[in-house]
Amino acid sequence: MARLAFVLALIFGPSGALAQAQLRIAVEGAYPPFNYAEGQEPAGFEVDLGRALCEAMGLPCTFVLQDWDGLHAALKEKRIDAIMSSMEITPERRSRYRFSRPYYRMPSLLIGRRDADIPDPFNTTSLAGKRVGVVEDGEFAAYLESLPAKPEIRLYHKLDDAELDLLAERLDFVLGDKLEIQSFLQSREGGDCCRPVADLPVDRGEGYGVAVRKGDRGLAEMFDAAIAKVIADGTYDRIRAKYLPFDIK
Known part of the structure; x- marks a missing residue:
């Protein structure tokens, strides 16, 4: 003592x-x-x-x-x-x-549809011209903007909305907080539709x-x-x- x-x-x-x-x-x-x-x-x-x-x-x-x-x-x-x-x-x-x-630190995860033709190993040049959904006004959009091979960035108010558009095939990929996206992948709809593609080195502070x-x-x-x-x-x-x-x- x-x-x-x-x-x-x-x-x-x-x-x-x-x-x-x-x-x-x-x-x-x-x-x-x-x-x-x-x-x-x-x-x-x-x-x-x-x-x-x-x-x-x-x-x-x-x-x-x-x-x-x-x-x-x-x-x-x-x-x-x-x-x-x-x-x-x-x-x-x-x-x-x-x-x-x-x-x-919370990593970031890119997911895509299971039926998509995604190169393995994945390279960010594969995102060129692809429709990628992210939450607006955040580090994910800034990361995508920094890529030499530019994707088509779609901005959403909520990650849930981007995930719904991925389900509906209005997006090719979704990028976001890994914990949040894991919850989607563990749901019946998310698990049937989609799969992890890559952890991306987004600067998250x-x-x-x-x-x-x-x-x-x-x-x-x-x-x-x-x-x-x-x-x-x-x-x-x-x-x-x-x-x-x-x-x-």
């Missing part, structure tokens, strides 16, 4: 989390499979990973449910010590929080990190080291495989 108190004192100073000698990590509990509630208890990939990170840091932790709109206030008022709730690292958020290194108070540099660095440790020893992949069938490191 003396060592624990010393570590927490280095991180938090003479007040704050030291009083209860445990790290309080908040999740929203509304974004499965990453975080959700089982009864009144937080659960999901981020909760399991968070427990592994705490073990790697040698710190006892407790996980609490906190609605998204109240996360910043709870952290600022020291009712929690960290946020691990699929918070994307952005320049605007960096002005409010200190972030750990990313603990996940810095990824998702643990957010702490701006002044808690020591805590952010401890999370950095713990994330590296659980990735290196295989713990990360064992946890991820319970929730997602593809890599998100």
